Amino acid sequence: MTETPARAIEMAHLNKWFGQFHVLRDISLDVAVAERIVICGPSGSGKSTLIRCINGLEDFQDGRLVVDGIELSRASLAAVRRDVGMVFQHFNLFSHLTVLENCTLAPIEVRRMNRCAADDLARHYLDRVKMADHAGKYPGRLSGGEQQRVAIARALCMSPKIMLFDEPTSALDPEAVKDVLDLIMTLTAEDKTTMLCVTHEMGFAREVADRIIFMASGEIVEINRPEAFFTAPQHERTKLFLSQMLR
Amino acid sequence: MEAAFVRAAPAPILPPPKADAPRFAEILRHLIGSPKSVLLTLAALVLILWAVPELLRYFVIDAVWHGDAAACRAADGACWAFIGEKLPYFIYGAYPLDQRWRVNLVFAIGAALIAWLATPRTPARRLGLWLAFIVYPIAAFVLLYGWPALGLRRVTSDLWGGLLVTLIVAAVGIVVSLPLGILLALGRRSSLPAVRLTSIAFIEFMRGVPMIAVLFMADTMLPLFLPEGVEPDRLVRPLVGVALFAAAYMAEVIRGGLQALPKGQSEAGAALGLRFWPIQRLIVLPQVLRLTIPAIANTFIGLFKDTTLVATVGIFDFLRTVDSARLDPNWSGPTITTTAYAFAALVYFICCFGMSRTAQRLERHRGFAAQLA
Numbered sequence: 162m163t164e165t166p167a168r169a170i171e172m173a174h175l176n177k178w179f180g181q182f183h184v185l186r187d188i189s190l191d192v193a194v195a196e197r198i199v200i201c202g203p204s205g206s207g208k209s210t211l212i213r214c215i216n217g218l219e220d221f222q223d224g225r226l227v228v229d230g231i232e233l234s235r236a237s238l239a240a241v242r243r244d245v246g247m248v249f250q251h252f253n254l255f256s257h258l259t260v261l262e263n264c265t266l267a268p269i270e271v272r273r274m275n276r277c278a279a280d281d282l283a284r285h286y287l288d289r290v291k292m293a294d295h296a297g298k299y300p301g302r303l304s305g306g307e308q309q310r311v312a313i314a315r316a317l318c319m320s321p322k323i324m325l326f327d328e329p330t331s332a333l334d335p336e337a338v339k340d341v342l343d344l345i346m347t348l349t350a351e352d353k354t355t356m357l358c359v360t361h362e363m364g365f366a367r368e369v370a371d372r373i374i375f376m377a378s379g380e381i382v383e384i385n386r387p388e389a390f391f392t393a394p395q396h397e398r399t400k401l402f403l404s405q406m407l408r
Numbered sequence: 409m410e411a412a413f414v415r416a417a418p419a420p421i422l423p424p425p426k427a428d429a430p431r432f433a434e435i436l437r438h439l440i441g442s443p444k445s446v447l448l449t450l451a452a453l454v455l456i457l458w459a460v461p462e463l464l465r466y467f468v469i470d471a472v473w474h475g476d477a478a479a480c481r482a483a484d485g486a487c488w489a490f491i492g493e494k495l496p497y498f499i500y501g502a503y504p505l506d507q508r509w510r511v512n513l514v515f516a517i518g519a520a521l522i523a524w525l526a527t528p529r530t531p532a533r534r535l536g537l538w539l540a541f542i543v544y545p546i547a548a549f550v551l552l553y554g555w556p557a558l559g560l561r562r563v564t565s566d567l568w569g570g571l572l573v574t575l576i577v578a579a580v581g582i583v584v585s586l587p588l589g590i591l592l593a594l595g596r597r598s599s600l601p602a603v604r605l606t607s608i609a610f611i612e613f614m615r616g617v618p619m620i621a622v623l624f625m626a627d628t629m630l631p632l633f634l635p636e637g638v639e640p641d642r643l644v645r646p647l648v649g650v651a652l653f654a655a656a657y658m659a660e661v662i663r664g665g666l667q668a669l670p671k672g673q674s675e676a677g678a679a680l681g682l683r684f685w686p687i688q689r690l691i692v693l694p695q696v697l698r699l700t701i702p703a704i705a706n707t708f709i710g711l712f713k714d715t716t717l718v719a720t721v722g723i724f725d726f727l728r729t730v731d732s733a734r735l736d737p738n739w740s741g742p743t744i745t746t747t748a749y750a751f752a753a754l755v756y757f758i759c760c761f762g763m764s765r766t767a768q769r770l771e772r773h774r775g776f777a778a779q780l781a
Contacts, residue, residue: 216679218678218679242679242680243681246680249672249675249679251672253670253673253675253676254676255673255676255677255691255695256695257694257698266691267680267682270682270686270690271681271682312676316680319680319681
């Protein structure tokens with residue numbers, strides 16, 4: 162029996178460079194289990210890069226990152242990824258597989274589930290994202306909002322302890338945005354999953370987040386409770402950002 | 409303030425207007441609509457009237473279908489009787505007469521496998537692929553080369569020839585070059601410098617050298633790499649050369665497909681906990697292969713025609729048998745050479761056109777590449 166670590170993610174003095182460009186500067190952040198974090202900030206501030214570090218889609222040159230009690234390294238990468246789900250801005254559904262096959266691929270290949278069990282699991286989650294009727298379709302046949310709901314179901318099929326959302330609604334039309342955000346809210350509330358979400362949707366951030374992290378130019382500028390973040394931001398950079406966002 | 413427009417009743421939902429099939433008048437307008445069209449139509453007609461009747465006369469009407477060399481010498485038309493008599497030689501080369509059923513069996517099984525696998529939505533494709541790529545090559549080798557213990561007497565490769573050899577060279581080239589090309593393409597994109605540099609060096613060397621040079625090198629250098637006393641088979645040497653040469657081209661075709669596939673596809677796989685090889689096998693290659701079917705078919709067709717070059721290292725492939733048969737003094741005549749080469753062209757065309765059509769059919773079938781990988 163392993164004890165569940167109280168901290169889902171521990172990040173200490175993370176530094177990353179793209180060539181000469183210092184994209185993540187001395188990032189330290191602890192995330193509690195079942196905590197819901199929203200990361201916002203201007204584009205190019207390193208938000209996406211930061212959450213892509215958590216499941217090793219980006220490496221970093223300096224610092225320490227412990228995810229779900231496992232220190233991230235080349236050897237532990239696969240173990241970490243098994244328990245960390247990710248939803249992308251552009252959905253990234255596998256276009257040659259049906260909706261159902263998209264969801265069963267990883268449970269069968271990674272969790273070694275048999276096809277029947279994986280099908281049942283996939284149908285369960287497709288039902289929860291209200292896409293069960295589309296199980297036999299190919300992703301190309303679906304609208305953006307539908308594709309993102311499938312992508313969420315696909316990630317949930319691995320029963321992740323931590324969910325990463327990388328601008329999940331930035332490529333969606335306004336009607337689909339609300340739809341997907343509501344879904345994320347319900348699912349993470351029901352499952353008590355630890356969640357990190359990069360988004361520009363301030364209403365969503367206010368409603369769902371336990372803490373909001375504001376990043377600019379590769380560093381964390383401010384961490385605050387949602388109420389305080391919107392009503393009484395501390396840092397000048399945050400104030401500027403909010404004044405432009407809420408105008 | 410009042411809105412500029414508010415819809416009162418919904419716009420009716422109607423069926424689309426009937427699409428007119430291109431009518432006769434329409435076609436006529438394209439052909440003789442303007443002075444330029446008239447001129448082009450006339451030119452095309454003249455060309456057709458000049459070429460087609462003459463070709464028909466030579467290859468069909470005045471052709472000698474049955475008869476002997478004398479009949480052919482007397483006629484001014486293709487000598488199909490010559491092709492008829494030489495056909496077994498064109499197909500089997502010098503393969504012993506009483507053993508040719510073995511070749512036929514190999515052809516029949518091969519044709520059956522191709523029919524099975526080239527059909528979209530075919531049953532049990534995985535089993536078929538297993539049979540075609542693992543079991544069949546071994547069985548074909550045993551059947552053709554012989555296994556005295558099984559009662560099949562040895563027929564050494566210097567007796568093989570004709571279409572048999574052409575198909576063997578093409579099939580080996582195709583079957584080896586595709587997986588090897590995939591590995592080289594992945595290698596060229598690897599982050600490991602040793603793997604990447606080896607792949608680049610191999611691909612660029614093979615592409616930078618004419619195929620004839622590769623064949624000569626395989627013929628003379630391959631024995632040097634093997635232990636003393638081991639003499640590689642005369643046919644195996646060009647087979648190795650052709651396969652490696654084709655693999656270099658295939659690698660670049662596959663690499664083009666790899667670059668066209670959005671990075672998000674493999675990232676999504678990685679995020680789900682899949683490792684490198686499962687990502688390639690289940691996510692990347694099925695999509696890349698489907699994307700590159702036209703280019704792969706292109707390479708295969710080129711490879712099929714390039715097999716004629718094995719004649720330069722003394723292999724009696726199909727074209728070489730045709731070429732040597734036309735010099736048979738018993739059949740000497742003014743029409744023999746034309747007939748022989750026309751026949752060779754026809755056979756190559758049928759094979760290549762068949763490959764092209766098969767590729768087009770598979771292209772339209774979504775699941776095919778997924779099942780292949």
